[in-house]
Amino acid sequence: MRPGFVWGAATSSYQIEGAVAEDGRGPSIWDTFAATPGKVDNGDTGEVAADHYHRYREDVALMADLGLGAYRFSVAWPRVQPLGSGAVDQRGLDFYRRLVDALLDKGIEPWPTLYHWDLPQPLEDAGGWPERDTALRFADYAAVVHEALADRVTHWTTLNEPWCSAFLGYATGRHAPGRREPAAAVRAAHHLLLGHGLAVRAMAGARVGVTLNLTTVSPRGPADADAARRIDGMQNRIFLDPLLRGSYPADVVDDLRGTTSFDHVRPDDLATISAPLDFLGVNYYSPMLVARSAVPTPSAYVGSPHVEMVDGGRARTSIGWEIDAGGLRDLLLRLRDEYPAVPLHITENGAAFDDSPHDTARIAYLADHLRACAEAIDLGVPLRGYFAWSLLDNFEWSYGYAQRFGLVHVDYATQRRTLKDSARWYADVIARGGELGSLQRVDDHTWERS
Ligand code: FCB
Numbered sequence: 001m002r003p004g005f006v007w008g009a010a011t012s013s014y015q016i017e018g019a020v021a022e023d024g025r026g027p028s029i030w031d032t033f034a035a036t037p038g039k040v041d042n043g044d045t046g047e048v049a050a051d052h053y054h055r056y057r058e059d060v061a062l063m064a065d066l067g068l069g070a071y072r073f074s075v076a077w078p079r080v081q082p083l084g085s086g087a088v089d090q091r092g093l094d095f096y097r098r099l100v101d102a103l104l105d106k107g108i109e110p111w112p113t114l115y116h117w118d119l120p121q122p123l124e125d126a127g128g129w130p131e132r133d134t135a136l137r138f139a140d141y142a143a144v145v146h147e148a149l150a151d152r153v154t155h156w157t158t159l160n161e162p163w164c165s166a167f168l169g170y171a172t173g174r175h176a177p178g179r180r181e182p183a184a185a186v187r188a189a190h191h192l193l194l195g196h197g198l199a200v201r202a203m204a205g206a207r208v209g210v211t212l213n214l215t216t217v218s219p220r221g222p223a224d225a226d227a228a229r230r231i232d233g234m235q236n237r238i239f240l241d242p243l244l245r246g247s248y249p250a251d252v253v254d255d256l257r258g259t260t261s262f263d264h265v266r267p268d269d270l271a272t273i274s275a276p277l278d279f280l281g282v283n284y285y286s287p288m289l290v291a292r293s294a295v296p297t298p299s300a301y302v303g304s305p306h307v308e309m310v311d312g313g314r315a316r317t318s319i320g321w322e323i324d325a326g327g328l329r330d331l332l333l334r335l336r337d338e339y340p341a342v343p344l345h346i347t348e349n350g351a352a353f354d355d356s357p358h359d360t361a362r363i364a365y366l367a368d369h370l371r372a373c374a375e376a377i378d379l380g381v382p383l384r385g386y387f388a389w390s391l392l393d394n395f396e397w398s399y400g401y402a403q404r405f406g407l408v409h410v411d412y413a414t415q416r417r418t419l420k421d422s423a424r425w426y427a428d429v430i431a432r433g434g435e436l437g438s439l440q441r442v443d444d445h446t447w448e449r450s
Contacts, residue, residue: 001374001434006109006385008070009063009407009426010348012116012160014046015394017076019053023091026082028118029128029169033176044400050392051415056099062408062417063391064106066427071108072347072387073099074116074160075145084120085137093148100152111347111387112149113157113211114142114199117165117175124177129165129188129195132264139198146203156206157281157347158199161213162192162239167300174300174398182302183260190264193242197272211281211347212239214335216327220291220310227292230255230304235288244339246274256303279384281347282335284328284369286321287312317365319352319396319403325368332376332383343384346373350389352396352403355420362407362422367436370429374436388426392417 014030034045052059063071077084079092100110115138123134142158159165168175171185179185200208214236219228233252241249247270253262289312296305314322328349335344351365366388377383393406401412407423410416429436 001377001386003433004384005434006070006345006387007430007434008068008072008109008111008385008387009066009391010072010387010389011052011391011394012074012113013076013079014049014116014118015390015396016050016052016392018046018048018051020047022053023079023095024082024089025076025092026078026084027121028076028078029121029124029176030118032121032124033178036178039176039178040398041400041402044395044402046395048412049395050410050412052392053095055415056095057102058417059392060099060102060106060108062419063103063108065419066407066423067430068108069430070111070155070385070387071103071391072111072113072157074113074118076118077115077141078118078120080145081120081141084123085140088144093145096145096149100149104152109155110149110153111155111157112145112153113160113347114138114145115158115165115195116160117169119165119177128170128177128179129191130170130181130184131187132191132194135191135195135198138195139202142199143202146206150203150206154207155279156203156208158196158208158210159192160211160281160347161283162189162196162210163213163235163300165192167234167302171302172298172300185300185302186256186260186262187264189238190262190269193239193273194269196243197269197275200275200277201272207278209277209279209281209345210243211283212236212243213283213285213348214240214331215284215286215288216324216330216334217288217290220289224291227290227304227307230307231288231290231301234301234304240335240339242270242273243277244274244280244342246270252303259303277342279343279345280335281345282331283348283389284331284346285349285351287314287324287327317351317361318354319399321352323351323365323368325365325372327372328369329372329376329379332373332381333379336376336379336381341382343382345385345387346383347387348389349386350405350407352405355404357409357418357420359420359422362420363425366422366426370434370436374434
């Protein structure tokens with residue numbers, strides 16, 4: 001990779017911090033959801049998580065050992081504004097000031113994300129993201145955090161994966177707040193986008209981006225082309241088009257006609273949403289293969305019940321996601337070809353495996369995806385950075401602690417951190433400026449240094 005390429009790792013507040021009732025933090029929708037029986041595997045919650053709130057210094061030292069150039073973390077809105085609006089708790093902001101200072105002290109660039117799904121519960125009680133007011137509250141909160149950290153943070157990300165917030169949170173109910181209201185989910189998607197646009201305005205002068213979870217969507221066969229178009233519309237274009245082209249895709253609006261009339265969209269909203277981005281964050285894990293289904297199935301893809309996900313026959317990670325590194329290259333090329341040029345950063349990419357510290361499968365996954373990035377760059381994609389998901393094993397949402405994505409193993413009983421082989425391998429890649437060539441692939445799950 002070129003000099004200046006950003007090498008990082010990512011985490012998020014609810015997944016690692018713990019300390020959910022400390023220093024005035026208010027409850028978030030994930031506290032409520034995780035406390036509801038049956039919502040999270042094994043009844044796990046983020047109450048303690050990786051105890052990063054207390055161990056951030058140790059974690060920053062680990063990052064420095066790995067040679068990370070940047071660290072992507074998220075700010076917990078309910079630490080900053082326990083009620084989601086109004087009063088600001090300085091103790092919450094102080095935590096992020098200390099974290100940012102510790103990072104800068106080690107020469108690691110802080111990359112905060114303002115919203116990685118932990119909405120203050122009082123805002124959900126008032127209706128949540130389906131309500132326009134939540135977008136306005138988000139912009140106020142963004143301005144508060146920006147003012148507190150602007151002197152030491154350069155790159156800001158507004159939202160992480162609004163698709164998950166809207167469609168897992170309000171359509172399937174797999175994520176907090178666990179509602180199953182398709183029309184509300186579409187409104188939520190719009191108000192997340194609007195919140196992003198208003199936040200960009202509120203943080204005038206900052207370099208701001210947004211992170212989307214994008215993927216390749218392929219039809220199983222010729223008869224499935226319309227199914228693929230629909231899923232691509234609801235997964236990728238419903239966010240990309242408003243942000244980068246200033247309009248909703250006409251076919252998606254059409255598909256959603258029976259679900260919502262889009263009367264929640266006000267005349268100036270799309271101009272606000274499409275304010276120029278300084279970068280686009282791309283989270284990529286897995287490809288999608290889709291088919292038309294005879295039987296209607298409710299899913300996150302509201303408005304398109306006659307569509308199903310099918311097995312692509314590829315190897316899977318322990319969470320069940322198919323592995324396709326070529327999909328990352330294809331996705332990046334598509335962004336280059338179909339959307340106005342904007343610098344890109346991979347803000348998440350990684351794999352869950354039931355691993356020992358000798359996690360060769362994770363090394364293989366990361367190496368293949370980094371090769372895909374290098375290919376895309378060679379083909380002219382303006383990719384400027386890569387953040388591995390995740391620095392640490394952590395609370396993997398509705399899967400709880402069973403799924404481990406970390407480069408660093410966390411023993412939850414003792415909170416002991418242990419570098420996995422992938423962490424050492426990644427440190428080596430960073431030290432070589434992205435040079436992957438010194439590694440030889442033995443088989444699908446084994447890599448050796450030559
Ligand atoms: C993404 C989330 C992140 C993590 C990974 C595995 O969808 O942004 O928090 O859970 O998946």
